[in-house]
Amino acid sequence: xxxxxxxxxxxxxxxxxxxxxxxxxxxxxxxxxxxxxxxxxxxxxxxxxxxxxxxxxxxxxxxxxxxxxxxxxxxxxxxxxxxxxxxxxxxxxxxxxxxxxxxxxxxxxxxxxxxxxxxxxxxxxxxxxxxxxxxxxxxxxxxxxxxxxxxxxxxxxxxxxxxxxxxxxxxxxxxxxxxxxxxxxxxxxxxxxxxxxxxxxxxxxxxxxxxxxxxxxxxxxxxxxxxxxxxxxxxxxxxxxxxxxxxxxxxxxxxxxxxxxxxxxxxxxxxxxxxxxxxxxxxxxxxxxxxxxxxxxxxxxxxxxxxxxxxxxxxxx
Amino acid sequence: xxxxxxxxxxxxxxxxxxxxxxxxxxxxxxxxxxxxxxxxxxxxxxxxxxxxxxxxxxxxxxxxxxxxxxxxxxxxxxxxxxxxxxxxxxxxxxxxxxxxxxxxxxxxxxxxxxxxxxxxxxxxxxxxxxxxxxxxxxxxxxxxxxxxxxxxxxxxxxxxxxxxxxxxxxxxxxxxxxxxxxxxxxxxxxxxxxxxxxxxxxxxxxxxxxxxxxxxxxxxxxxx
Numbered sequence: 349x350x351x352x353x354x355x356x357x358x359x360x361x362x363x364x365x366x367x368x369x370x371x372x373x374x375x376x377x378x379x380x381x382x383x384x385x386x387x388x389x390x391x392x393x394x395x396x397x398x399x400x401x402x403x404x405x406x407x408x409x410x411x412x413x414x415x416x417x418x419x420x421x422x423x424x425x426x427x428x429x430x431x432x433x434x435x436x437x438x439x440x441x442x443x444x445x446x447x448x449x450x451x452x453x454x455x456x457x458x459x460x461x462x463x464x465x466x467x468x469x470x471x472x473x474x475x476x477x478x479x480x481x482x483x484x485x486x487x488x489x490x491x492x493x494x495x496x497x498x499x500x501x502x503x504x505x506x507x508x509x510x511x512x513x514x515x516x517x518x519x520x521x522x523x524x525x526x527x528x529x530x531x532x533x534x535x536x537x538x539x540x541x542x543x544x545x546x547x548x549x550x551x552x553x554x555x556x557x558x559x560x561x562x563x564x565x566x567x568x569x570x571x572x573x574x575x576x577x578x579x580x581x582x583x584x585x586x587x588x589x590x591x592x593x594x595x596x597x598x599x600x601x602x603x604x605x606x607x608x609x610x611x612x613x614x615x616x617x618x619x620x621x622x623x624x625x626x627x628x629x630x631x632x633x634x635x636x637x638x639x640x641x642x643x644x645x646x647x648x649x650x651x652x653x654x655x656x657x658x659x660x661x662x663x664x665x
Numbered sequence: 666x667x668x669x670x671x672x673x674x675x676x677x678x679x680x681x682x683x684x685x686x687x688x689x690x691x692x693x694x695x696x697x698x699x700x701x702x703x704x705x706x707x708x709x710x711x712x713x714x715x716x717x718x719x720x721x722x723x724x725x726x727x728x729x730x731x732x733x734x735x736x737x738x739x740x741x742x743x744x745x746x747x748x749x750x751x752x753x754x755x756x757x758x759x760x761x762x763x764x765x766x767x768x769x770x771x772x773x774x775x776x777x778x779x780x781x782x783x784x785x786x787x788x789x790x791x792x793x794x795x796x797x798x799x800x801x802x803x804x805x806x807x808x809x810x811x812x813x814x815x816x817x818x819x820x821x822x823x824x825x826x827x828x829x830x831x832x833x834x835x836x837x838x839x840x841x842x843x844x845x846x847x848x849x850x851x852x853x854x855x856x857x858x859x860x861x862x863x864x865x866x867x868x869x870x871x872x873x874x875x876x877x878x879x880x881x882x883x884x885x886x887x888x889x
Contacts, residue, residue, distance in 0.1 A: 580771035
């Protein structure tokens with residue numbers, strides 16, 4: 349009989365599904381024997397690549413929308429929340445006196461900066477688009493406007509409003525909240541929708557990868573049976589599928605994310621159009637956010653395939 | 666090493682195939698399990714291999730209850746007990762050498778290429794090392810299955826009708842391999858209905874012959 353040497357058991361060991369396995373799924377090719385115990389999945393693999401790429405491409409846009417909506421909400425909040433306007437609607441002849449009284453109230457109100465009475469010429473310029481250049485604005489009973497920057501959080505808008513009602517009933521406080529709030533609310537909802545889209549895309553990726561892994565497992569029933577009979581643990585068999593689908597998901601998502609970033613980058617810039625859509629791009633560190641998409645796709649691929657494989661393997665003794 | 670204690674087995678909604686079977690396989694022993702087709706020979710081997718679980722009684726392997734093994738525990742048992750199936754299955758996308766080394770691969774062990782070459786030479790399949798399984802003949806598949814069963818250096822080899830599809834010359838060649846394994850200290854249990862094979866083996870090795878009939882196991886007499 350030929351000499352039966354006991355094999356050298358030193359060397360590479362097959363690790364279970366851990367972070368290292370996830371990294372291997374992303375970085376390693378399918379060339380290793382531990383991966384090749386499962387035959388090539390062919391069409392399923394190509395569909396997985398395409399689907400992961402398409403979903404990553406959409407995820408880049410959802411992310412851009414979410415970030416842009418967030419920036420818009422912040423901008424509107426900050427630019428208009430920093431000042432208040434007083435409107436003095438005094439009868440003819442009392443305008444100067446009531447403006448002076450309003451300025452005195454503002455001067456003694458904590459949390460406010462230096463008040464600035466908007467000159468009549470500026471008020472006329474504001475009204476000109478509405479009345480046209482031929483209407484003598486100075487002949488109209490136009491209220492005086494006083495702009496005041498908010499200097500600190502000490503400022504109490506409601507307190508000032510009540511004080512004006514008591515002392516200067518012809519003077520109205522406008523903190524811009526009436527028209528600012530719906531805009532900020534809309535922008536925040538848009539940001540929420542963007543985030544929801546990202547969650548839905550992630551869930552779709554998980555579902556797609558689960559189905560693809562299940563199809564591959566079902567197509568390899570005989571292979572799995574042989575592997576179990578020669579003593580393969582479930583984690584070993586699942587690992588071969590997991591590495592494959594994790595790698596496919598990460599690669600497809602990387603290509604999709606890069607294409608999405610290129611598409612965002614070539615949108616018209618803000619200078620040439622100046623509308624909301626031009627703000628859809630990424631800014632500064634925001635350009636790094638889409639690079640997380642392939643990593644997240646790999647994690648989803650890893651978790652979905654592992655779950656599907658271990659669940660299905662329980663049916664094979 | 667591996668023992669059956671008063672084991673019974675029957676498929677769900679089916680008649681009982683085995684009842685009250687007790688059998689002990691000790692290191693270095695050689696057993697034949699014989700009986701007509703459908704008598705339960707394969708079932709006994711599958712019970713030893715953890716492929717089926719007894720409905721009554723107990724099977725213990727290396728001191729552990731086989732029915733209580735986890736899935737990983739069952740996998741570990743299969744790496745200690747080599748099995749040659751009547752119709753051995755391989756991974757058709759891998760060449761023969763990689764199929765033979767599969768038990769080591771799935772166990773995460775490094776394959777000693779020199780030992781693998783020796784093993785393939787022992788079963789006279791060295792020239793077919795790179796052949797794909799679908800291109801192998803019946804005899805070659807059986808010998809490849811035997812090589813795969815022993816590559817992890819198991820303590821025990823089970824063979825289910827290993828010569829069922831082979832001609833006499835090829836059957837003798839496979840029997841010689843099994844006898845060599847037994848002489849190297851491994852326990853061997855062969856399920857077969859081929860009495861000529863048993864007689865040929867008994868001429869060379871001390872083998873116990875067990876007959877399974879009506880779901881019961883009995884030591885065969887000297888009439889073989």
